[in-house]
Amino acid sequence: MRVGITDPFYLTAVFIQSELSPGSIVINEINYNSNDDHESGDWVELYNPGQMEIDISNWVMKDDDDQHSFIIPDGTFINSDEYIIISQDLDLFYDNYPSNIPVIGPFDFGLGGGGDEVRIYDDVGALMDSVKYDDDEPWPIEADGEGPTLELINPTYDNSLPEYWTSSQQYGSPASQNTNYLDSDDEGHSALPDEHTLLPAYPNPFNGSVTIPFKLSSQTNSSITIYNVLGKEILDLPIGNLGPGDHSISWAGINQMGHPVGNGVYFVRLNIDTKNNSQKLVYLK
Known part of the structure; x- marks a missing residue:
């Protein structure tokens, strides 16, 4: 969606x-x-x-x-x-x-x-x-x-x-196992991640948009927050009650008002219940 x-x-x-x-x-x-x-x-x-x-x-x-x-x-x-x-x-x-x-x-x-x-x-x-x-x-x-x-x-x-x-993650995986491959156990059900994980964003630094992949181990009500280097919230986006598996978002360097942000360091945080995952992003226009 x-x-x-x-x-x-x-x-x-x-x-x-x-x-x-x-x-x-x-x-x-x-x-x-x-x-x-x-x-x-x-x-x-x-x-x-x-x-x-x-x-x-x-x-x-x-x-x-x-x-x-x-x-x-x-x-x-x-x-x-x-x-x-x-x-x-x-x-x-x-x-x-x-x-x-x-x-x-x-x-x-x-x-x-x-x-x-x-x-x-x-x-x-x-x-x-x-x-x-x-x-x-x-x-x-x-x-x-x-x-x-x-x-x-x-x-x-x-x-x-x-x-x-x-x-895919980054630019795909030609002639090798796919980057978001899901294995199957003996009963034919897909293996799920062991924990909620924010994966490395790419490209990073970025000058247009950045893809932020993450994995969920269970049905989870989640949100994504972007902060600047001073800790000020730039964007908060509820992303709904997602099921387990691989997900990703793409951020185009836009704040909550829809205005472009400036060059610099930002932090993205995946908020899941009481557990937070965060990483640094570098935006270069």
């Missing part, structure tokens, strides 16, 4: 539901609108959750337009429990991520910043997986140009449902 008197914050909530069976190949992460400071081009991560290597030669990736297609090259395999990236622009991708990441491409179309669909077909035209995402709730809104990617919280969950997607 979008909250705040002048919308200085955005909130993403992840709700835990039951585990689903994996498919042969899973669309596990999507970068559809990079941050200007980390322009890596559009890319899609495929994951093989099975026990056997899968030959994806001549498989096809499409968006929601059948005229837009990328044919995966001959000799392309994904080993068990491994990943491959399909990149719109290999040079941009490798300018921002390690050179040892397995990447194929380029594809000559872009993923929509206002919502789109990613579809994967096998070499005989059978649909193997698809994700129809949006840049508005209930989909995580931070992935639309703020830096994070769209991440599936567990590749065994139904990736057609927005509640199983979250925004």
